[in-house]
Amino acid sequence: MSDTTIVRTATTSAPIHEVLAERWSPRSFDPSVEIPDEKITAALEAARWSASASNTQPWRFIVARRGTTEHATIVDNLMGFNQVWASSAQVLIVNLAAATTDDGAPLRWAQYDLGQAVANLTVQAHHDGLHVHQMGGIEVDGLRRAFDIGPQLEPTSVTALGVLGTPEALTSDVLREREVAPRSRLALDDLVLLNA
Numbered sequence: 394m395s396d397t398t399i400v401r402t403a404t405t406s407a408p409i410h411e412v413l414a415e416r417w418s419p420r421s422f423d424p425s426v427e428i429p430d431e432k433i434t435a436a437l438e439a440a441r442w443s444a445s446a447s448n449t450q451p452w453r454f455i456v457a458r459r460g461t462t463e464h465a466t467i468v469d470n471l472m473g474f475n476q477v478w479a480s481s482a483q484v485l486i487v488n489l490a491a492a493t494t495d496d497g498a499p500l501r502w503a504q505y506d507l508g509q510a511v512a513n514l515t516v517q518a519h520h521d522g523l524h525v526h527q528m529g530g531i532e533v534d535g536l537r538r539a540f541d542i543g544p545q546l547e548p549t550s551v552t553a554l555g556v557l558g559t560p561e562a563l564t565s566d567v568l569r570e571r572e573v574a575p576r577s578r579l580a581l582d583d584l585v586l587l588n589a
């Protein structure tokens with residue numbers, strides 16, 4: 394466990410599982426460290442076994458390891474600052490929602506279910522000593538073209554998965570400041586509207 398992780402542990406009003414308390418979204422990944430394929434597979438398995446409405450499993454993933462043309466293509470289709478930091482992540486995953494059935498009927502909970510699957514992936518990855526940073530700042534049309542994604546699938550987000558790097562490794566002042574900025578959340582009382 395690095396100092397960075399300890400400092401960024403969530404402050405909670407009751408104890409929560411340490412993986413959940415210590416999970417956070419870094420922008421500095423150490424590209425020099427290899428991730429065993431087994432850990433990537435475990436993260437994807439965690440997503441696979443997520444709950445979904447009527448067990449429709451409306452999640453699909455495009456997985457690209459650093460050094461492949463596919464990884465570079467995903468980086469090219471990130472927005473703004475995401476392009477700057479995410480290239481050092483060992484793995485980039487395009488998260489796709491299967492938003493309709495084969496007959497074209499809408500699957501109302503597809504994005505909700507995809508989000509849950511990515512959350513499961515995140516928890517497994519952190520349990521395995523990795524870090525995850527999700528991105529909504531993506532070029533949807535560019536990803537569609539690059540990976541020949543049809544209308545039934547919606548590129549929704551990209552997950553950066555990797556080994557935590559140091560804040561100093563980030564190349565911009567803004568990113569370094571964000572990396573060590575205090576984490577904040579709304580108070581529990583603001584979220585729980587009724588607790589009878």
Ligand SMILES: Cc1cc2nc3c(=O)[nH]c(=O)nc-3n(C[C@H](O)[C@H](O)[C@H](O)COP(=O)(O)O)c2cc1C
Pocket residue numbers: 416417418419475526527528529530531550576
């Ligand atoms: C759906 C989604 C989209 C996000 N998009 C971006 C993004 O485009 N760029 C970025 O740097 N962080 C992005 N984030 C990360 C959030 O900013 C981050 O989770 C939030 O600030 C809370 O910080 P924490 O994950 O360290 O607790 C996204 C997170 C989620 C869940």
